[in-house]
Amino acid sequence: MNKVSALALGVALSLGLAACNGQPVATNAKQAQLEQAAPALSSGIDPANMDTTVAPQQDFFRYVNGNWLTGTEIPADKARWGSFDELRENAEKQVLAIIQELAATGHAQGSDSQKMADLYRSYLDEERINSLGLTPLRSEISRIDNIDSSAALSQYWGQNQRYRIGTPLAVYVGQDQRQSDQYITGASQAGLGMPDRDYYLKDDERSKVLLAQYEAFIETLWQLAGWDNAEQAADNILAIETQLAKAQWSRIQNRDRNATYNKLSKKELAELAPGFDWTTFLNAADLNDIEHIVVRQPSYFSAFAKIQAEVPLAQWQQYLKFHLLRANANNLSEPFVNASFDFYGRVLSGLQEQRSREKRAVSTVESTLGFMVGKEYVARHFQPEAKARMDEMIENLRLAFKEAINDLEWMSPQTKVEAQAKLGKFNTKIGYPDVWRDYDCVTIAADDLIGNLRRSAECEYQRMTDRLGQPVNRDEWGMTPQTVNAYYSSTMNEIVFPAAILQPPFFNVNADDAVNYGAIGGVIGHEFTHGFDDQGRRSDGEGNLRDWWVTDDENQFRERAQRMIDQYSNFNPIDDLRLQGALGLGENIADLGGLTVAYKAYQNATKDQPPVIIDGFTPEQRFFMGWAQVWRIKFRDEALRQQVITGPHSPGMYRVLGVLSNMPEFYQAFDVKPGDAMYREEDVRVKIW
Template identity: 50%
Template sequence: MSPLKTFSRRAWARSALGTLLLTGCATTQQPAPSDDAPPPAVPASTSGTAAKAASTEAVRSLGVELKHLDRGVRPQDDFYTFVNGNWLKTTSIPADRARYGTFIELADKAELAMRAIIEESAAAKERHPGSTAQKVGDLYNSFMDTQRIESLGLKPVNDELARVKAVKGADALPELFATLLREGVPVPFGIFVGQDQKQATRYIVYATQLGLGLPDRDYYTKQEPRFVEVRAAYVAYIEKLLTLAGEKDAKKAAQDVMAFETALAAKQWDRTRNRDREKTYNLKSVAELDALTPGFSWGRFLKASGAEATPAVIARQPDYLEAMSGLLKSTPLPVIKSYLAFKVLDTRAPLLSSAFEQANFEFRGKTLQGLEENRPRWKRGVAQVNNVVGEAVGQLYVERHFSPDSKKRMQELVANLREAFRKGIDGLDWMSPATKAQAQAKLAKFGVKIGYPDKWRDYSPLDIVAGDLVGNVRRGELFEHQRAVGKLGKPIDREEWGMTPQTVNAYYSSTMNEIVFPAAILQPPFFNPEADDATNYGAIGGVIGHEFSHGFDDQGSRSDGDGNLRDWWTPEDKTGFEQRTTMLVEQYNGFSPLEAMSVNGKLTLGENIGDLSGLTVAYQAYKLSTQGQTPPVIDGFTGDQRFFLGWGQIWRGLYRDDAMRQMLLTDPHSPPQYRVNGVVRNMPEFYEAFGVKEGDQGWLPPEQRVKIW
C-alpha cells in the first residue's frame, strides 16, 4: 500500500509499506570436507598453511569481520555471540541512540553522505527558486537557524492552536480532524490511501486507530513499576507543553488528556489482532460509516480531506471507530480541545524553541528510550530534509554512492533466490499439487526493485520558504497528503517506491506483490561486491529470501499473485502450514531478553517466518550458485560456515532496556540475537556445517525443528 501522509510518516511507515526487514526491517584450518566426512571443528586461530593457501587462491575476500568473533564461545552453543561477541563486549550504544548495530552503522554512513549533499545546497550563495538546491538548502537552513527559532517562540503554531480553540461544538470535529491530519498532527484515528486488498487494481482510503501519545495501548494499563513511572512522566510532559503554551490550568488539562487517551487505548486492538488481514478488512460505504459513528460525519471529513473520490472506506478496526465516536460525544469539548492542542504541541515541539524541544527530548528521548543526550542538530536537520524531500536528495545520493555493478550483481542474486524458491515449493512434502501451482503462479509474478526508482518524485508543487521551519514541514506533510489522495480513481502507479534510496531497510508489499531493496542497504556487511559469494548469500541473500518469504508468511500467504486478498490454499495445506507456524510461535515465546518480558511469538510470527524461510531459501540459492563445486576454505572457514557467518554478522545489535521493552510490546521483529540463534537451530544445514550435536545448547531435537518453505 502507498501511504496517505495525514499523520507522522515515520509512525505509519510499516502500514504504508507492508512488511519491512527492520523497524520503525547484517573456522577450520583443514580443507573443506567431503560429503561424507564430519564437519570440521572451529579453530582457535586462522593461521596455517592450508588456510593461507585457500585465502590466496580465493577470488574474493572473506567478507566477515573476524575481529568481532568471540572464539571463547562455541558456535554450537550460541552462534550469535560467537559471531558478534567481541563487538558486543567492546561497543557502547552512543549517548544519542536507543539502540546500535549494523543497521545504525550503515544509517550513520548514509547520513554522513546525505549531510555532504545537503550542506552543499545550504551553503550555495545562489539557488534558483524552485530548484532542488533551493528547497533542500532553505529547508535545512530553516532547521539550523536556532537563533530565529528561539526568537519566534510559540508563534509558528499559533494559527494551529487558534484553530483548535475556535471550535464551538463537536459538530465541527470532522473538518478539524481532517485539517490536522493533512498537516501531520494525529487525532483519534488516521487515514491512508493504498491499494484495495481485495481489488488491488484500485486505490482506496483506509481508516485506522490512532491518537495515543504512548507507544502502545499496553503502556496505559500495565501495572509494572516501569510503566507506572512512564505514565506519570507522560502526564508531567503534557502539563509542561500546555504550560509553555499558556494554558491556565495545565495540571488539570494534562490529567484530562491522559484520561481521554486511556479511554481510547482501552478500545484499541492489540498489535497481534491488527496483523490479521481478514479481520482488518471491513469495506464500508460512507453511509455505513456514518451509521457506525453517530454524530461524526464521514462525508464531511472525507471532503475536507480531499479524499471524497474514494470508492469506499476500509475500516481496519470498526468497533474502535464506533467506540471512539461515543467517547467524542461523552467527553466534554474542553477536554477534546486540550487533547488536540497537546497533539499540535507534541508534534511541533522538536521544531520550536529550546524549551519545547528540551521537554520533548526529556520525555520521548530519555524517558521512553533511555537516551542520554539528544542527537546533534545537524543530524536532526538531515532527518528533517529526508522526511520532507527524501527522493530529491536520494537522487543525488544514488549518483554518488551506488554503482551499476552493485545493481547487476544484486539482480543475479535475486534470480538465484527466485529459482531456489521455485524449486523449494516443488519439493515441499506437506503441500498439495493444487496449492503448489498457485504458489508458483504468485512467485512468477513477484516484482523486484533494486537501488532506486526509475521515475523520481516531482517536488515542484512544494513550496519551501527560507526561515519558515514549521511552515515548511506542514507544507511537506500537505504535499504528501495531496499526492496520496490524488491517486484515487487513477491506475496503480507501479513505479512508485515506498522508501528512499538512502534508507537502510527493505520491504515486501503484498498488494503490489513486490520486494524492494534501497541502495543504502546494499553495502557491507549486507552486500559486499568484493566479498566471497558464500558470505553474500548468507547476508544479503538471506535478506532477499526474507522478503521473498513475506509473500508466503502467515499474512502474505493470504494474497495471490495479483495482490488480492483471497484464500488460495486447500484446507489440508492450511492446516499443515498452521501446524508449523504454531511450533514457531511456541519457540519464540520462550525467548526472554528482559526479566519478566518475553518475545511475543504471535506478534513476531511473520518476521520469524521471513527469517527462517528466507535463510533456508538463500542456502539453496547459494548451493545453486556453486554449480556442484566445493568452494575453497577461506581464512579457515568452509563455504557453508561462511554462509551462516554472513547471516550472523548482519544482526549484531545492542538495545537500551527501555528501547527493548518498547520493542517487545510494539515491534513485529524479534530482538537480534533470536534472529540468528532462533533461526539456525531449525536448519539441518547449520548442524552439519558446525557439527552441532545433542547436548549442545544450540541443539533442537529433529521433531521440534520447523521447516516451512
C-alpha cells in the same frame, strides 16, 4: 526488514518438512589441500569481532560477534547500535555532506537545490526559532480555540488529516487489497502520544512509572506554552487517550489482513459509528466523492463515535492543543525541544544525549524531501556493478524458492501450483526508482521551518488523495534509496532493495559468495518469504487478498506457525518481558524461510566449484557467519523494552539463535549435537518453506 503498510500489508510463508539440504562439509584432509589455493576474494568475515572462547554450538551470536559486543559502546545519542545503525550513520553523513554543499551557495528559487538548502537552513536557524516562541503555531491554536460545536470538531479532524496531528482517526488512500489495480480510501485507529496502547493498559510497576512520566510531560508542555491549569489539562488528556487505548486493537490483531479489511459504504460507516459527523469529516478531508472506505478496526470506530460525543468539547480542545505542541515540539524553541527529548529520548528510549542539530536537520530534510535527496545520493554513491550481482542473486533465490516449494511434503500439488504462480509474478526493484518523485507542489522558505513542514504535509496529502480514480503507479517506491532496509509489498507483490543496503556487511562486492549469500541472500530470501508468511500467503500473485489454499494445507501451515510462535515466545530478553511470538510471526517465518532458501541458492550456484576454505572456515560455515554478522546489535534497556512491545522484528540475537537452531544445515556446518545449547530436538524444530 520492513513491510510497507497502510492498506497494503506484507505477508508470508508456508511450510514444510523437508529433508535437510545440507552439503557435506569438507574433510580436514580436503581442507588442508584447499587452503593452498589462494582465494581472490576475501571471506568477508571480520575475525576481530569474534569471541572464539565461546563455542559456536553454544551461542553462535556471541561466537561471531562477542568481541564486538564487549568492545562496543552504544553512542550517547543512540538507543541501539548494530550493523544497520552503522550503515545508517554512514548514509546520514553522506547525506549531510550533500546538503551542506548545497547550503554553501545560493540557488534559483523553486529549484531542487534551493528547497533542500533552505529547508536545512530553516532548521539550523536556532536563534530565529528561539525568538519566535509559539508564534508559528498561533493561528492554529486559535483555530482550535474557535471550535464551538461537534460539527466544527469533525471538520477540524477532517482538515487535520493533512498533518496527522491530534486525530483519533487516520485516513489514507492506498491500493485496494482485494483489487490491487485500484486505489481505495482506508481508515485506521490513531491518536495516542505513547508508542502503543499497551503503555496505557499494562499495570506492572514499570508501566505505571512510564505513564506517570508521560502525564508529567503533558504538564510540562502545557506550562511551557504559558497555559493555566496544567495538572487538570494533563488529567483530562490522559483520560481521553486511555479511553481510546482501551478501544484500540492490539498490534497482533492489526496484523490480520482479513479482519482489518472491512469495506463499507458511507451509509454503513454511519451505522457502524453513529453520532459522528462523517459527512463533514470526509468533506474536510477532501474525500467527499468516495463511495466506500475500508475500516481497519470496526469496533474501535464504534467506540470512538461514543467517546467523541461523551467527552466535553473543552477537553477535546485541550487534547488538540497538547498534540499540536507535541507534534511540533522539535521544531519549536529550546525548552520544547528539551522537554520532548527528555520524554521520548531519555525516558522511552534510554538515550543519554540529544542528536546534534545538524543531524536532526538532515533527518528533517530526509523525511520531507527524501527522494530529492536520494537522486543526489544515488549519483554519488550507488555502484552500478552491485545491481548486476543483485539481479543474479535474486534470480538464484527465486529458483531455489521454486525448488523448495516443489519439495514440500506437507503441501498438496494444487496449492503448489498457486504458490509457484505467485512466486513467478514477484516484481523486484533494486537501488533507486526509475521515475523520480517531483516536489513541485512544495514551497520552501529559509525562515519558516514550521510553515515548510505544514506545506509539505499538505502536498503529500494531495499527492495521496489525487490517486483516487487513477491507475496504480507501479513506479512508486515505499523507501528512499538512502534507506538501509528492504521491503516486500503484498499488494504490489514486489521486493525492493534500496541502494544503501547494498554495502558490507550485507553485501560485499569484494567478498566470496558464501558470506554474501548468508547476508544479503538471507535478506532477499526474507523478503521473498514475506510473500508466503502467515499474512503474505493470503494474497496471490496479482497482489489480491484471495484464498488460494486447500484447507488441509492451511492447517499444516498453521500447525507449523504455532510451533514458531511458541518457540519465540520463550525468548526472554529483559526483566519479565518475553518476545511476542504472534506479533513477530511474519518476520520470524521470513527469517527462517529466507535463510533456508538462501542456503539452497548458494549450494546451487556453487555446486560445480570446489569448496574453498577461507580464513579457516568452510563455505557453509561462512554462510552462517554472514547471517550472524548482519544481526550484531546492542540495545539500551528502554529501547529493548520498546522493541519487544511494539515489535514485530525480533532483536538481532534472536534472529540468529531462533533461526539457526531450526536449521539442520547449520547443525551440519558446525557439528551441533544433542546437549549443545544451539540444539533443538527434531520434533520441535520448525521448517515451513
